[in-house]
Amino acid sequence: MTQDELKQAVARAAADYVASRVAEDAIIGVGTGSTANCFIDALAAMKGRFRGAVASSEATAARLKGHGIPVLDLNDVSTMPVYVDGADEVTPKLHMIKGGGGALTREKIVAAVAETFICIADGSKLVQALGKFPLPVEVIPMARAQVARELAKLGGTPKLREGFLTDNGNIILDVHGLSIADPVDLESRINQVVGVVTNGLFARRGADILLLGTPEGVKTLSA
Numbered sequence: 001m002t003q004d005e006l007k008q009a010v011a012r013a014a015a016d017y018v019a020s021r022v023a024e025d026a027i028i029g030v031g032t033g034s035t036a037n038c039f040i041d042a043l044a045a046m047k048g049r050f051r052g053a054v055a056s057s058e059a060t061a062a063r064l065k066g067h068g069i070p071v072l073d074l075n076d077v078s079t080m081p082v083y084v085d086g087a088d089e090v091t092p093k094l095h096m097i098k099g100g101g102g103a104l105t106r107e108k109i110v111a112a113v114a115e116t117f118i119c120i121a122d123g124s125k126l127v128q129a130l131g132k133f134p135l136p137v138e139v140i141p142m143a144r145a146q147v148a149r150e151l152a153k154l155g156g157t158p159k160l161r162e163g164f165l166t167d168n169g170n171i172i173l174d175v176h177g178l179s180i181a182d183p184v185d186l187e188s189r190i191n192q193v194v195g196v197v198t199n200g201l202f203a204r205r206g207a208d209i210l211l212l213g214t215p216e217g218v219k220t221l222s223a
């Protein structure tokens, strides 16, 4: 199976979860990226089975609307049964690195409102330890140099993502070479650096369920 076929398989599995486990008038939280896009396309086939969606990026909102799926403002939503999103790396403990597409902050905000975080990923994303994928950190532009110095003190090599601004108008520093022994602690430490909006470690609130696409079928892991 190709990587695209594995992404489509996990997206269908997540849509099946929504169809079988979620109330008819529910609002669904939707992530960003190529795997989340497969989920949006699978959701489109069951339009009317749920009330609408909250998007974690402008790109996701546009794709949802393109399918005629109503997109709600998160400020009008107090709870959602599920948030479905991809990951750049995920461990067996369901800690993740996210933000390869730069949507990490809105993803973390939408996920915080959801009861269950379902991570959908092809098998290549499963790792025993996080950190081979550079850790994205969203930073207020005027704090770039100071935040970079602080990230270097933590043992990483920050590199500006050239020519990229987030949906929030901020920059991304991709931190290479971090040794991530304790993702929960590192997530908090980086978020305490003044000028950091958030970082791509999703460990304090990791995923609750991982739907992992493998050539043998979709495997389900729980936290």
Ligand SMILES: O=C[C@H](O)[C@H](O)[C@H](O)COP(=O)(O)O
Binding pocket: 031, 032, 033, 034, 035, 036, 085, 086, 087, 088, 097, 098, 099, 100, 101, 102, 103, 104, 107
């Ligand atoms: O900012 C982007 C998100 O965190 C994505 O969920 C992550 O980068 C995975 O994307 P993809 O499904 O395209 O590999």
